[in-house]
Amino acid sequence: MEQFSPILPVLADEDLDPRAAAVFEDIRATRQTDFINNFWRVLAHDPANLERTWGELKELMGEGTSLDPLVKELIYVAVSTVNNCTYCVRSHTAAARAKGASDQQLAEMQSIVAAANKTNRLAIGLQVPVDEAFS
Amino acid sequence: MEQFSPILPVLADEDLDPRAAAVFEDIRATRQTDFINNFWRVLAHDPANLERTWGELKELMGEGTSLDPLVKELIYVAVSTVNNCTYCVRSHTAAARAKGASDQQLAEMQSIVAAANKTNRLAIGLQVPVDEAFS
Amino acid sequence: MEQFSPILPVLADEDLDPRAAAVFEDIRATRQTDFINNFWRVLAHDPANLERTWGELKELMGEGTSLDPLVKELIYVAVSTVNNCTYCVRSHTAAARAKGASDQQLAEMQSIVAAANKTNRLAIGLQVPVDEAFS
Amino acid sequence: MEQFSPILPVLADEDLDPRAAAVFEDIRATRQTDFINNFWRVLAHDPANLERTWGELKELMGEGTSLDPLVKELIYVAVSTVNNCTYCVRSHTAAARAKGASDQQLAEMQSIVAAANKTNRLAIGLQVPVDEAFS
Amino acid sequence: MEQFSPILPVLADEDLDPRAAAVFEDIRATRQTDFINNFWRVLAHDPANLERTWGELKELMGEGTSLDPLVKELIYVAVSTVNNCTYCVRSHTAAARAKGASDQQLAEMQSIVAAANKTNRLAIGLQVPVDEAFS
Amino acid sequence: MEQFSPILPVLADEDLDPRAAAVFEDIRATRQTDFINNFWRVLAHDPANLERTWGELKELMGEGTSLDPLVKELIYVAVSTVNNCTYCVRSHTAAARAKGASDQQLAEMQSIVAAANKTNRLAIGLQVPVDEAFS
Numbered sequence: 001m002e003q004f005s006p007i008l009p010v011l012a013d014e015d016l017d018p019r020a021a022a023v024f025e026d027i028r029a030t031r032q033t034d035f036i037n038n039f040w041r042v043l044a045h046d047p048a049n050l051e052r053t054w055g056e057l058k059e060l061m062g063e064g065t066s067l068d069p070l071v072k073e074l075i076y077v078a079v080s081t082v083n084n085c086t087y088c089v090r091s092h093t094a095a096a097r098a099k100g101a102s103d104q105q106l107a108e109m110q111s112i113v114a115a116a117n118k119t120n121r122l123a124i125g126l127q128v129p130v131d132e133a134f135s
Numbered sequence: 136m137e138q139f140s141p142i143l144p145v146l147a148d149e150d151l152d153p154r155a156a157a158v159f160e161d162i163r164a165t166r167q168t169d170f171i172n173n174f175w176r177v178l179a180h181d182p183a184n185l186e187r188t189w190g191e192l193k194e195l196m197g198e199g200t201s202l203d204p205l206v207k208e209l210i211y212v213a214v215s216t217v218n219n220c221t222y223c224v225r226s227h228t229a230a231a232r233a234k235g236a237s238d239q240q241l242a243e244m245q246s247i248v249a250a251a252n253k254t255n256r257l258a259i260g261l262q263v264p265v266d267e268a269f270s
Numbered sequence: 271m272e273q274f275s276p277i278l279p280v281l282a283d284e285d286l287d288p289r290a291a292a293v294f295e296d297i298r299a300t301r302q303t304d305f306i307n308n309f310w311r312v313l314a315h316d317p318a319n320l321e322r323t324w325g326e327l328k329e330l331m332g333e334g335t336s337l338d339p340l341v342k343e344l345i346y347v348a349v350s351t352v353n354n355c356t357y358c359v360r361s362h363t364a365a366a367r368a369k370g371a372s373d374q375q376l377a378e379m380q381s382i383v384a385a386a387n388k389t390n391r392l393a394i395g396l397q398v399p400v401d402e403a404f405s
Numbered sequence: 406m407e408q409f410s411p412i413l414p415v416l417a418d419e420d421l422d423p424r425a426a427a428v429f430e431d432i433r434a435t436r437q438t439d440f441i442n443n444f445w446r447v448l449a450h451d452p453a454n455l456e457r458t459w460g461e462l463k464e465l466m467g468e469g470t471s472l473d474p475l476v477k478e479l480i481y482v483a484v485s486t487v488n489n490c491t492y493c494v495r496s497h498t499a500a501a502r503a504k505g506a507s508d509q510q511l512a513e514m515q516s517i518v519a520a521a522n523k524t525n526r527l528a529i530g531l532q533v534p535v536d537e538a539f540s
Numbered sequence: 541m542e543q544f545s546p547i548l549p550v551l552a553d554e555d556l557d558p559r560a561a562a563v564f565e566d567i568r569a570t571r572q573t574d575f576i577n578n579f580w581r582v583l584a585h586d587p588a589n590l591e592r593t594w595g596e597l598k599e600l601m602g603e604g605t606s607l608d609p610l611v612k613e614l615i616y617v618a619v620s621t622v623n624n625c626t627y628c629v630r631s632h633t634a635a636a637r638a639k640g641a642s643d644q645q646l647a648e649m650q651s652i653v654a655a656a657n658k659t660n661r662l663a664i665g666l667q668v669p670v671d672e673a674f675s
Numbered sequence: 676m677e678q679f680s681p682i683l684p685v686l687a688d689e690d691l692d693p694r695a696a697a698v699f700e701d702i703r704a705t706r707q708t709d710f711i712n713n714f715w716r717v718l719a720h721d722p723a724n725l726e727r728t729w730g731e732l733k734e735l736m737g738e739g740t741s742l743d744p745l746v747k748e749l750i751y752v753a754v755s756t757v758n759n760c761t762y763c764v765r766s767h768t769a770a771a772r773a774k775g776a777s778d779q780q781l782a783e784m785q786s787i788v789a790a791a792n793k794t795n796r797l798a799i800g801l802q803v804p805v806d807e808a809f810s
Binding site for chain 2: 001003004005006007008010035037038039042043049053056057060061065066067071072074075076078079080082083085086087088090091092094102104105108109111112113115116117118119120121122123124125126127128129130131133134135
């Protein structure tokens, strides 16, 4: 589909500086796929940010933490929905599906995002005071 | 703690109209506690909205759906954080704890919310085009 | 109620520069009250912005336009709720009441804000394509 | 116009389960048109959410409440603008026009949304303390 | 690229009323270019808002104030990124480049926007109390 | 000032685990002050996130990059204002002042944030199509 051009070009593998190339290698090894999506290919213009951001996601989103990887991916999609980031909703919904999310789970998660947005505004708009129990 | 007054007063049980009183009874039965928090006590000025909103949360947030109740509560806190709703962050964090969330799980969830907010802005600010694979 | 201090101090009438003083005079004449709320008293540190902002609101929010002053005030509260601006929700709700808004109208407006926030997120989260009829 | 595919497919009438079909029938009867827009056709994957959401909008947005239907539609567009929901801005602007909104009223409403966004940020950024009168 | 139509049509020079035409003349003189971008061409339907908005930007964004024009343009892009305004991110990034912004500066600014979004959510989500020193 | 308690307690120096203590030492050395603000004291419950977040800010916000440290701090305040993070607006405004920001520069930056929020909503609400020149 035709889209606007990014602010900085999508970099091909042969255009990477060595620090960025090393990150791409780690992404491929971690995800066990050759595919590197555009987010990383644009971020690669700033290798320090690429390293930090990939390092952060690798540390946070994998196995072996207190939350299940699928749960974490659903939280990621929920946040991306509230922030209205098309790229992120689409890429992290795909990631959630790859981790086993069913259509029903995705629809249910979005129902909760919608309900929370509704009650968030009611609490703000009506200026509900925090209960002693929650203070 | 001293707080601003709400837009519509916090209603005591004796001030409720019958429709609102019936909802409060259902909240108490469902949650198995006598405590009704201020959100519902302010919303009670509009019984139709109270019925709809409680009905929606009761249907969405309980057992027996495709997502675990604790997972759903964590998603609720995540959304409330992005929307910056103090009341909601505090009340739903309390609810998550009541459903078994550990400090570590809460901290981890907030790390993911933070990371998603970061990458959401990078995707938007750099205008990253959606990959064919996600389109 | 005890509050944090503003970034720039709340200016008393005797601390105003002449441009700011002239704006305050116009606010008082337009609103037919001596009371000047803190928003203008902080903004008065930047007389150019004070002039522009007061001029804009005076032009937009009064009588004689295609929308009723109360309707405009309700729209103002709705926007302030979505942006979660406590100061603005409170001051513009007070303004709406001064223009005749009933408790019921305020509650109804907030119900619509809440419902719109809910369906906004569903449209975004489910990536609903725009219908031919709306394109 | 070419667009990204939704997270869950747009359902045709023949693909609906009976609960969703009943909602569609009610939408058609209420709106007195055969046209069902994509929002409902995607939401139809989750009949419970479809029922709740349609029920809520039907109850809120019609005649016979304390606010005029056109006013309510303008508030809906205002909220959708702040949330940056393209689908919602476009579909509810169309709805506002169908209820009689003129170009001038739409432009005026957007001017107020813009002005409110401006003053919301000033109140937040300058940390203006809430006046005693609004507390 | 094919796009949705605006809510009000993009006006050609020959369709302007005299007040709007005078603003366009001033934009051309100030920017020393014949090009008038779509934002102004749509806003021209509401000459009062066009005058106010152009007047505000002309006063704020030029030379001779306490902040450098390039710095001001970077702040503008940062805000537009948080608000997820595609039109604004793209047009103000172009303006920043015209004022001398390098790719590195744009990437660095976006890194800061991303980091701020991250820590903003942590402060909100963890409900960090304001230090005495900042109160 | 009395405030709500944080989700996880503010940690004193003697309560830190060794990884968190090492970060605090680095913060003190970098900032050349003994003062550690509450943000880090709450984040210290999650030493991995503390390390990542401090490392990111240290790398981004100091001297020796393509943008001036004061400019970067102003961008940080601008983003925090749009996100309505009271803690962040207050702490980063203090940081901007420590780096030399005058009252006039802070007021001017907030005027730009406000104007950008205004034009962002107009571009979104009127659905202004992106010009060929910016695509």
